[in-house]
Amino acid sequence: MQFESLIxxxxxxxxxxxxxxxLMKGRGFGLFGNMIVGVVGAFLAGLIFPALGFAVGGGFIASVFHATIGAVILLFVIGLIRKA
Known part of the structure; x- marks a missing residue:
């Protein structure tokens, strides 16, 4: 992985x-916590979605869309674990 792609x-x-x-009001961790969850969600979406065959396309907007879906799913799961 190149440095530019990591950035x-x-x-x-x-x-x-x-x-x-x-999108997930009330289930977040504040601005910085949500940003960290977004980075982890982007990583998870990059691993899971191609394996499932789910692809919106290439480019910056598609990457943000995938990462947002991954972050929302991660916030939802973390919210369920926090309530338990």
Whole structure:
């Protein structure tokens, strides 16, 4: 992995975490916590979605979309674990 791709993945993850925090009101961890969840969600989405055959396309917008879905799923699962 090149350094530039790592930087882009971090930017996409931070943006996705912020969007996921707005979508999942009440289940977030604040601005910085949601951004960290977004980075982890971007990584998980990058692993899981291609294996499932789910692809929206290439480019920055598609990457943000995938990462946001991954972050929302991760926030939902973390919310379920926190309630238990």
């Amino acid at each position: 882009v993945m971090l930017i996409v993850g931070l943006l996705a975490g912020w969007i996921a925090g707005k």
